[in-house]
Amino acid sequence: MYCDSNRLDSDFPTNRYRLAGVKQHAGRVHNKPAVAVLVVWLVGACLSTPVAAQTQQPLSAQPQKIAATMISTEKPESLQEAVRFLNQASFGPDSQTLASVRQQGIEGWINQQLAMPLGPSNLNRTVEIALMSEPVTPWFGSMGFVPPRSSPLWVYQNAAWWEQALTAPDQLRQRVAFALSEILVVSSTEGYLNIRAEALAAWQDLLLQHAFGNYRELLSAVSYSPAMGVFLSHHGNRKADPKKQTSPDENYARELMQLFAIGLYQVNPDGSTRLDSKGQPVPVYTQQDVMELARVFTGWDMVGNLYYGGKGLNVGNLMTPMEFTEKFHDTDSKTLLGKTIPAGLKGKDDVEAALDILFARPEVAPFVSRQLIQRLVTSNPSAAYVKRVSAVFDNNGKGIKGDLAAVVKAILLDPEARQPVMNPDTSAANPPLKLREPILAMSHLLRTLNVQPAAPFNSRQNSQIHDVYWIKRLPIGQNPLNSPSVFNFFEPDFQPVAEGFRDTDDVAPEAAILDVQSLSGFNNRIDLLLNSRDKARLPFQNAQFAEQLQRNGFNSDLNVQIDTSPIAQRFEQYLEQDSNGDFATLNNPAFSLQRQEAISALLDDLQSRLLVVPLAPKARQVVLDYLNGPAVYPKNAPMEANRLVRDSIRLLVMSPEYWVQR
Amino acid sequence: MKTPDIKVSRRDLLKLMALGSVSQMSFAAPQKTPWPKDDYKALVCLFLYGGNDSWNLLIPAADEQGAGPGVGFGYQTYQQRRAELAVAAERLSLNLQNGQPQWSSPDYNAYKSGSAAESYFKGLYELDNTGWGINGCAPELALLWQQQQLAWVANTGTLVEPVTRETLASARLPYFLYAHNHQQRVLTTANAERMVRYGWAGRLADVWMSGQGGINAAHPFGLNISMGNNSPIFASHQAQELVLPPGKPPLVVGMQGDNKMHQALGDAYQQMLAVSGSDRFRGYMQSQQQRMMNITSMLNERWPQTRDYSKITGPYDEKLFDLPDNRLVGLGENLPGNLTAQLESVARLIEIGRSDGLSRQIFFVTLGGFDTHAVQADKHPLLLRHLSLALWKFQTAINSMGIEKQVTLFTQSDFGRTLQNNGSGTDHAWGGHQLVMGGAVKRGVYGNMPDLRENSPNMVADQRGRVIPGLAAEQTSAAIASWFGLQDTDMGTVFPGLRRFAKDGNIRSAWLPIMA
Known part of the structure; x- marks a missing residue:
């Protein structure tokens, strides 16, 4: 039994460990590299087919097709469906939330989320971070913050916002509040709010409070x-x-x-x-x-x-x-x-x-419902989908109009949102498809990479800032509560000039902010994260680096820690069935076949968390060819392993597929 | 030369999902015309987002008493309608010596000291005997006027057809007047009657898409470049706009540069993109990601080879494309926006485009923050100050390249604002003033001074002072497009409403004689 998504696996690596066992079994033959590939994909599809039956598949068997056709709509949810659902309903699938969805099923998870009480206040957290950073004068009082300020207040509010988005257990509430913030727009581009950002914190609390109201x-x-x-x-x-x-x-x-x-x-x-x-x-x-x-x-x-x-x-x-x-x-x-x-x-x-x-x-019901559908699920909902959700908006079944909890549930459980994942080339009448916003693309990445607070660093007042997700405005084309105008970052009817949109009425609102500027900025922050924010890289970095990090911590716009070591551990499992960190065989030419297989398994492992539908086979092959190229650190296997992990993540996150929510 | 057959559906031309009536209209596919190749010209559209209160930028200055223009058409009515937001009639002097500005002269320093509001209300630079004056926050614009490189279009805006207060109820009006996004769309698509998909510069690009793939098709720039954000002005059937950040684009770190390891990753990335999926959402991302790699790589190489502007200095002794900060400007706050950086980019992209043999380029740049419902006296002066400085800097750069007759910049803005204030700022209205800048412009103020009294034929029938435009925006845009090389026969494609402003069926009579 290799595919037991019935298990309450609260942690991915455990599941992967079992997978590695599969690999170990099949890997002895050394000439069937497809095994690991398939198994990693199929674990999500909850197949009970014995692995042995699958081992005969040639490499060219396109795993994503199998995954798509075998998808289970029964609870508990498959990995693929859970990842996909959490792209719609959260700030990204971290391992805990994934496990929770897979355990409870989608509807169960929604019910549990709707029942959760309102969590901690964004305002309180903003105040805490502000006082931690600027403790010299008691500058917070009954009317809010007063000068002098060493930083405009938005910095602290922004950090508090990201912390909640990245870590709050009430992910659905957080995500709906974010969607509402893009309909009911308030923005720190108004300079007064930028300075007196306690207003933005209170505003965020207001959205959170009413998200299910x-x-x-x-x-x-x-x-x-x-x-x-x-x-x-x-x-x-x-x-x-x-x-x-x-x-x-x-x-x-x-x-x-x-x-x-x-x-x-x-x-x-x-x-x-x-x-x-x-x-x-x-x-x-x-x-x-x-x-x-x-x-x-x-x-x-x-x-x-x-x-x-x-x-x-x-x-x-x-x-x-x-x-x-x-x-x-x-x-x-x-x-x-x-x-x-x-x-x-x-x-x-x-x-x-x-x-x-x-x-x-x-007009209220269709006007609001359609936009919420667009923010959560799809750019081009069918008229029938809008009508179904509007009907719930108009009457939640108890004669009440405007019940957002009921509306959110209707949006996420609608058959159009829950229809089987489409292969890129499959045409369906109204597949749930949208481009991802930079904020959500970033939060997904961070949550997948086990984001943690920044290592302690000093503020301008020389006080220690600790346990804070120090994220300022990122050069990614979008920042929370920072829309350029009341018309949001993009309008709901934006149509890109592009193949496939020509001659149609279809829209892709997020396309309006996905351009050279935002994409290169996004790449450059991935580069920073993977090179300078990864705890797994500490062994490769000298003391100077840590000092520098400490010194620059306050000025950095993205000072958090990620931890790719669980990924590296799984990689080592695929490679040599242990996770002691020595990667003893990685740079050894005698084990080049194992290396290839492990790299395939690593890539597919990452795909299953970062993508809903894997790379096109040719694109996957290009990535594998690159990763299978000559070692960059032939004399340092752990560093080489880290590089392979880094490059795999980067190529996947910068792939077109990552940016499409299906 | 075989003209490629392009399919333009009615829906495409007449987009908004719901506007069903459009299917009754028949639109021919744009006629393909070879594009001009003989010389170089660039067009720059500067959009002032939010609705510029241009009634306080170009100000009725004439004394309406005695031999003046008559009651309603001069300073006294302006002052009465604007009340606490009226700019003083005080005449300011540029104090030129040998035609050159003496930046340090105290006369010329009106805008340099005191609060933003003080600077805003202090006075105006009279535009010779036109009856108009320029706000004291914008001395560089007054200077450009002196140097014959500036024209104004007075009281222009969105129109379907000519209209007055008497015909308001019966005439066809622009769809959703006073709504920001819709008036922006009317202007950028040059269609006030229906919400359509394609922008006028996008349609112009489509007209020039014949042969060899179309104008600039082989160059990574294409024809249309937008600084900062995409604009509906460039929405096109065939010609994708390029959206670039202002300033030199950063490298795609870790995938570009001299490091061999990074190059290898970048190569793998580009190979992966080349074989990535085909559905339209992925396809869109794929094309944007490919552009990101190509254009950043090209510009990182070419940008440092463009001109050195550091030897030219501006009014505050700052380097030409530096935006002086509050310590120098002294208006209490830093000047908002990055228009200066955008225009620096345009100057450099023009230089690269010319050296690569492009014959035409169109740029879209923006300055936002003009929606001054509140504290207008504190905010508007900062915007006008930046506008004035940035335009002078750009024109100076263009002059230094010796191509001032080949580059024309013009402004548009959502709408003008109410003459009457709301106690703190002004609200959405209709007509306002725009400017056209460059060496090919014939200096002047085009358009008539409207009667600003509450019940005048130029005024919408409410007390707020929403001025009905006397000129359609297309009457300016078409003049510039004609100068740019658009043929008369293509005018209807690019500016479908233009004919309603023509006399005796002569399309050329519809546009202003603003270009030399």
């Missing part, structure tokens, strides 16, 4: 959020002043309708645009509605702001909902989307009345 309540929370108030400038908004010739700020009113709630055009429940008798789309709202709604959002500002509408660096609370000041509010009646909000309403009453009118629109 009700969208209507989320819209309320968003409307009173000081971060949103600053970003879309409705904090400090005032009723018209005829003497000063002013009118209320229209910014939030417009984007709330266009981007957060209803969209521009009337739509059908499947998300398609409704057309009038002349075949023209029908706008949901007019400029008049924008001006009316702008009057609703008057009178709100940060708690404790000394000057209404001002943006001082040490006044105004950015961590609690904004407060209402009546004298700046327009209390006349408003007409919004044909409905009347009566005169005399104050404070939340006016806002809630307006939000009720928006939320009652039939």
